[in-house]
Amino acid sequence: MGQIIGVWIAAGLTLMIFSFLYKDNPFYKFAEHVYVGVSAAYTCFYTWDYFLMPKLINPLLQHHWLVIIPGIFGAMMLTRWFPRSAWVSRWPIAVSVGVASGLVVVQYMQGFVIPQIQNTLLPIAGPAVTFNNPITNLWNHPLNNLIIIVGTVTTLVYFYFSKKHKGFIGGTAKVGIIFIMVAFGASFGYTVMARISLLIGRIHFLINDWLLPLFRSLTH
Amino acid sequence: MNVLLAILFLMQQTPDSLSTDTVEIVRPAPPTDVIAMDTPNDVGGSVSVQWEISEDDGKGLNNVILYNVFRGQSEEGPFDYIGTVGAGRTSYDDQTVEKDKVTYYYIVKAQTKEGVESEASNVASGKAAPQWFHHGRWNILILGILFALFFAFYIRMAKGKELFIRKIAGLDAVEEAVGRSTEMGKPVLFCPGIGYLYDIATIAALTILGRVAKKTAEYETRIIMPNYDPVVMSAAQEIVKQSYTEAGRPDDFNEKDIFYLTQDQFGFAAGVDGIMLREKPGAIFLQGVFYAEALILAETGHSVGAIQIAGTDRVTLLPFFISACDYTLIGEEMFAASSYLSRDPVMLGSIKGSDAAKVAIISVILVGAILGILGGLNIGPFGTWFQSLVNWFGRG
Missing domain, CATH: 3.40.50 (Rossmann fold)
Incomplete structure (x- = not known):
């Protein structure tokens, strides 16, 4: 019985959210407020259960006193409630931004910059490695390597800010923006397909979990 | 009387005359030359175990499908099972080590698809330890320092005059x-x-x-x-x-x-x-x-x-x-x-610094392309230089 009620609530809220496709209306407003409220409350408990308890309270109970430092920083954020001491909250914010910026430098170097350079160091002359699959052969053809190198270099030139996009640099940047737009086009199609699969999932729920059982119960 | 006859009948039966289906258990050869050492370039808590494959792995009886790794607190054992890798593999990283700088002992056994294990290999010992520096990431350090110098130079320059940004x-x-x-x-x-x-x-x-x-x-x-x-x-x-x-x-x-x-x-x-x-x-x-x-x-x-x-x-x-x-x-x-x-001069300087880094990256790519062309045409040592450049960026 509980499951049936759950399915009806979920189906009702789904339809209320879908009603936004027509225009803003009281049903959408209701679903929106329920969604925002419930998710905010859920986040509150989630933060307590998955962050504060295992990473602060439990270690303190086990006498791991080092966690007091981030604990104090967290408590300092709460001073925002009191206008006279609100400035104290700037310290943990500053630490967060500073540490995050430092960590991001290494992440970007390791995860983006160096792999990108390595994957662009490709041979564009010499015999092509042949495979049985013609698509694989095309992909491994030196001409494809040339396209990758030209695409990477011209895209980097597009994001070069120290010179105006005129003359040679302007022409190179235009080639770069063509590569960027081709990549975006491919990404657009790929991502739209993923979104459609989300929609299919929702409609699948409405038909199989809600409408079909309802129809069967009415016909029996 | 019947019971007495039954006992006499059973006494006449010898093991040879009983009809039995005996299964011959064939143990595979164990892996050899097992060594255990600290897993390099990590934060500790891991020991790498390496071995030479069994003589029956891919050859000989060709019946080995797995290697089971065991760990003990002393050389004599007992050894507890900690993990398995497939045939042909010659290493296993034990990432369940509880304490760094404590000696643990390892043995490895080969296993057939019937579940028959080989004799234990030799016992190898190893300790886990953390490292301060990841030696496979020199390239990140060098490029990081180079790019930081670009930033420092342009930020310093930006404080003196206004820099152009398109x-x-x-x-x-x-x-x-x-x-x-x-x-x-x-x-x-x-x-x-x-x-x-x-x-x-x-x-x-x-x-x-x-x-x-x-x-x-x-x-x-x-x-x-x-x-x-x-x-x-x-x-x-x-x-x-x-x-x-x-x-x-x-x-x-x-x-x-x-x-x-x-x-x-x-x-x-x-x-x-x-x-x-x-x-x-x-x-x-x-x-x-x-x-x-x-x-x-x-x-x-x-x-x-x-x-x-x-x-x-x-x-x-x-x-x-x-x-x-x-x-x-x-x-x-x-x-x-x-x-x-x-x-802000500092932020404008940082944009200039990142532009300089982009120029450096473009230069590396173009140099790589030229070396690749010359190497592909088998001219001089350029092919080797090209591969060295690729490997340097691919390390770590």
Whole structure:
């Protein structure tokens, strides 16, 4: 019985959210407020259960006193409630931004910059490695390597800010923006397909979990 | 009498005369030359065990399908099972080591598909230990130092004279967008996305927010900012307050217009959509980290007739912004925009520094291409040099 009620609530809220496709209306407003409220409350408990308890309270109970430092920083954020001491909250914010910026430098170097350079160091002359699959052969053809190198270099030139996009640099940047737009086009199609699969999932729920059982119960 | 006859009959039976189906158990040869050592370039807690494959792995009886690894506290055992790898493999990383700098003992046994294990290998001992430096990542350190020198040089130069940064499309529209909102008597909506303060795009978005807030303060236009993360919200409140103070209108700052919504992705999207529909902002800034909610927000913003300026570094979401927004700052443009808008010498110097880094990267790629061509044509040692260059970037 509980499951049936759950399915009806979920189906009702789904339809209320879908009603936004027509225009803003009281049903959408209701679903929106329920969604925002419930998710905010859920986040509150989630933060307590998955962050504060295992990473602060439990270690303190086990006498791991080092966690007091981030604990104090967290408590300092709460001073925002009191206008006279609100400035104290700037310290943990500053630490967060500073540490995050430092960590991001290494992440970007390791995860983006160096792999990108390595994957662009490709041979564009010499015999092509042949495979049985013609698509694989095309992909491994030196001409494809040339396209990758030209695409990477011209895209980097597009994001070069120290010179105006005129003359040679302007022409190179235009080639770069063509590569960027081709990549975006491919990404657009790929991502739209993923979104459609989300929609299919929702409609699948409405038909199989809600409408079909309802129809069967009415016909029996 | 019958019982007595039965006993006599059984006494006459010998094992040879009993009908039995005997199964011959054939043990595979054990792996040899097992060694255990600290796993290099890690934070400790791991010992790497290596061995030579069994003589029956891929040859001989060819019946080995697995290697089982066992660990003990002493050389004599007992040894507890800790993991398995497939045939042909010659190493296993024991990442369940509880204490660093304590000696553990390992044995390895080969196993057939019938579940028959070989005799134990020789006993190998090893200790786990953390390392301060990852020796496979020299390339990151060297490039990091090189790029840092570029930044330091240009930041120093920027303090002496004004550096040129080319015009970035979309940035001039910031003033236009805020002006349009003011003329229409509508608020400006700034959405920082669903990133956290450790996301570089969120940090860039907050810098852009400072500039937008200063404009709204000068034009006496309301700025609304729903937030996904409470820490980003706190930082945003500070930045907007600072901007209003710099514009000479600290009393116009309303902290409640920069508020927390929810930390659920689609709950946040639903909430921001509702705000767009009810407040009908004249200008919408979608700056920061976005995921699947990007198109939902951009489409709703478009439907209410707002001028939209978007910016993110998420490659998969940029196409949605480009198709649904009036202006889009693409990745690096967004980071440059924050410096461009602030006109702060240090930040302008950092843009120049990153440009120098890009020139260095382009140079490496072009040198690699030339070496690749010469190497491909078998001219001199260029092929070896090309491979060395590729390997240097691929280490670690």
